[in-house]
Amino acid sequence: MTDFVQTNEIKKSVRTLTTPIQDIATFNSIVESLIASNPLGCVSYMSAGVSHPGIEKTKEAYTVRLIYQDNEANIVGNxxxxxESLAGYNNGASALLADTALSAAHGGIAAHDIENDTFSATIKCSDPNSEIYGLLLSRDKVTLSSYEDDSILxxxxxxxxxxxxxA
Structure with missing residues (x-):
């Protein structure tokens, strides 16, 4: 039996943010600006006969966190x-806060726990050197993955x- 031989070196780097991104609007602005302005110089490419833009959002996730408080401001539920979309997040948060049956089931009043919400977007980039790498932006870190060339970092x-x- 033969052994596997490493043929390349795929890297992953993470930047943990000093302060989490304050809110969903700021996060969305960062993601949309990255895609629109393409400061990484990504180039379009073909894959399986399909043309792709050099930089594209391939996945997103948004989590709304709620707490339920009784009349004495004690947390009685969460x-x-x-x-999977910003619209879903916004509409879902509004619907959940307005759901009186859910609040009654918890025995309290719903409050949006915004500082504990989470959100992320996965960006796929094609470098001019032909490498395709991923960039995961979340509320508290940025992760660069599947790259070889340090110039991408x-x-x-x-x-x-x-x-x-x-920062």
Whole structure:
């Protein structure tokens, strides 16, 4: 039997943010700006006969967290609801806060626990050197994955350094 031989070196780097991104609007603005302005210089590519933009959002996840409080402001329940789009997050949060039957079942009044919400977006990028890598932006970190060339890390670091919320 033969052994596996490593043929390349795929890397992963993580930047943990000093302060989590404050809110969903700020997060969405960062993601949309990254895609629209393409500061990483990503280029379009073909895969299985399909043309792809150089930079694209391939996945997103948003979690709404609720707490339920009684008349003395004691927490009597909580809830967590995950959505796959920003619209789902916004509409879901509104619907959950307005759901009086759910609040009654918890024995309290619903409050949106915004500081504990989570959100993330996965970005796929095609570098001019032909590498395709991933960038996962979340509320508290940025993860660069599946890259070989250190110049890609340099580009991502330069971009994140230019965005105050990603310090």
């Amino acid at each position: 809830g967590m609801h995950r959505f 340099t580009k991502v670091e330069t971009w994140t350094d230019s965005v105050p919320e990603l």
